[in-house]
Amino acid sequence: MKFKRGKMLIDPPACASSDIAFTLIIFFLVCAAVHPETGMSQALPKTEEKSEKREQSQNLEVSITPTSIILNGSPLKPDEFATRIAAALKAKSRDTDKIVVVKSAPQTPYPLWLAVSQAIDDAGGILTLELESEKTIQVR
């Protein structure tokens, strides 16, 4: 004759459920929270108003428009710009001469601006922004 073995019911203790939830939350937080960010650091010595332009006349000047990059008055293609700025900065030895004044047209796209600023950084230039100051003049 075969005896049936009685099944043993094992309930997890209810008081442990909050501990389980706590551990699960920590697990999901650790999984979700950390997404490392990547980027490019940039050194900016200062920004200058347009009125200071005269003092910087010996420095390289770059104008960026949505369609072109102008280095000291000569329009260049984006891929050509990197080599030209590197050549221009190679001749400069003093830090003050390595300042590159960048002026952007209002509609200049961010990726183009980044490409230009990275080329200046790579060539050892010190990027300085030239911003046009807005002044309200009342005419009577």
Added chain:
Amino acid sequence: MKLPRKKLTASVPAFAMGDIGFLLLIFFVILARAQDDSHIQWEPARMDDVKMAASPLATVTIDAGFKTYLDGKEIAPQEIAGRLTEILGDSPAGQRNVFLKVHKQSKATHFEPVIAAISEAGGDLIHILEPEGETNSK
């Protein structure tokens, strides 16, 4: 005859510790989300040569609607320099990292005043970009 009074013990039940920890955790998560900027819609520009960025003291974001945010809160561009100066305080150079998250379709009118403000506050500017080849809109 004096009957001894039964001593009542008022101990915190040990099984409540999990609940207490759980509530504390939720409290700190909500506090941390106050500085979170994950609700801001923006897409980073892409670049070949990007590096892992160190942790920032502040984050400035320009979203897809070209609005400006400082640490997840909307702010006018002309107020950024003052607020950043307060946040950066006397932190030494090299530890004054400010993340700049610019939506890739932004124009110079949107991002240049912000860069100027970070520069004015003496922040160490870090453009947050995506490595070329990855597609992950935030």
